[in-house]
Amino acid sequence: MLRILVLAGGTSAERDVSLESGRCVAAALRSDDNHVDVIDPRDLDVGSLQRDRWDVVVPVVHGTGGEDGVLQRQLIDVGIPYIGSSPAASELTFDKIRTQRLLREADIVVPDGIVVHSRHTMSQNIATVAQFGGQVVTKPSCQGSSIGISIVQQSSGVEAALSLAFQYDNECLVERFIPGREVTVPVVDGLALPPLEIQPALQWYDYQSKYADERTKYRDGSEDLPASLLNIAVDACDICDVTGIARVDFRLDEQDQPWLLEVNTVPGMTAHSLVPKSAAAAGISLAELCRQVITARLGKR
Numbered sequence: 001m002l003r004i005l006v007l008a009g010g011t012s013a014e015r016d017v018s019l020e021s022g023r024c025v026a027a028a029l030r031s032d033d034n035h036v037d038v039i040d041p042r043d044l045d046v047g048s049l050q051r052d053r054w055d056v057v058v059p060v061v062h063g064t065g066g067e068d069g070v071l072q073r074q075l076i077d078v079g080i081p082y083i084g085s086s087p088a089a090s091e092l093t094f095d096k097i098r099t100q101r102l103l104r105e106a107d108i109v110v111p112d113g114i115v116v117h118s119r120h121t122m123s124q125n126i127a128t129v130a131q132f133g134g135q136v137v138t139k140p141s142c143q144g145s146s147i148g149i150s151i152v153q154q155s156s157g158v159e160a161a162l163s164l165a166f167q168y169d170n171e172c173l174v175e176r177f178i179p180g181r182e183v184t185v186p187v188v189d190g191l192a193l194p195p196l197e198i199q200p201a202l203q204w205y206d207y208q209s210k211y212a213d214e215r216t217k218y219r220d221g222s223e224d225l226p227a228s229l230l231n232i233a234v235d236a237c238d239i240c241d242v243t244g245i246a247r248v249d250f251r252l253d254e255q256d257q258p259w260l261l262e263v264n265t266v267p268g269m270t271a272h273s274l275v276p277k278s279a280a281a282a283g284i285s286l287a288e289l290c291r292q293v294i295t296a297r298l299g300k301r
Helices: 015-031 070-078 087-094 096-105 122-132 155-166 207-211 228-239 274-281 286-298
Strands: 003-007 035-039 056-059 113-117 136-140 150-152 171-176 181-188 196-199 217-220 245-252 258-264
Touching (some): 056 070, 056 286, 087 258, 096 113, 122 171, 136 155, 150 155, 181 228, 181 286, 196 274, 245 274, 274 286
Parallel strands (some): 003 056
Antiparallel strands (some): 136 150, 136 171, 196 217, 245 258
16 A cells, blocks of 8 residues: 555646546545545645655646646655656646747647737737737647637737736747647657547637536547657657656647647546546556556656
8 A cells, every 4th residue: 555645736727627636536546545645735835745654746736836847846855756747847848838849849740839928018919910810829828728728710809818818927829720620649658548539519628628518529539540649749748858647739630730739747637637538548547547657656766
């Protein structure tokens, strides 16, 4: 029996999702006969954790303070092994702008994008986006769960989209919208799980579609999605030095060309989340998935 600490909650905009992820992961770990404690970093300084109390930490704190390298540095300072990427890899992949630049330099296909800043006037930013042209997606540079993201079809919607993004970050990534299918590939310690095609009831896989809309459908795409998807996902994680449980999100255009959107180092683990669904498609329960990554992590001590 292992003594496991699950960290869930935090103070980011993704707090509610993180708490639900924590409940699901803790239940899975307990079903595997482990002693499991759940602590909310909002209520306790992670730096005060006792090193000898737990064998390993499973962080499922999403968003700022959870997957941006801050929590990871605290756990290293405390000296408790944890599941997941290094502080540097976490900080990198939480920043969509830095990640996109690195992956493009490595010849991974990503959407064309530009960056606008809140320090500029709104009229300047609107003019910059207008020069980019076409249907675009606006994203806060550092945020998750589709929070603060908009798909802008007409120029009249740019101001509202940028205003929303700037509520969460001073930088906004504006990307060319890629029409087509939405697909994700979980990667666990360098091995890809089955790809999932996501079929939201509305135009795209927004926060509501992710966590509340029961009409959202998921399909195991192992048979008819491009075989290159798995290799691209694994390569992206390798380029970004991502370890543990990760998820790589794509759009597939009409020619089935994969466009990599982002790499997530602390993906959701709720009943609606993609990683548990993909693992189930491979015949792997959430308990078994957690056991695999914990065994791999403790074997590296």
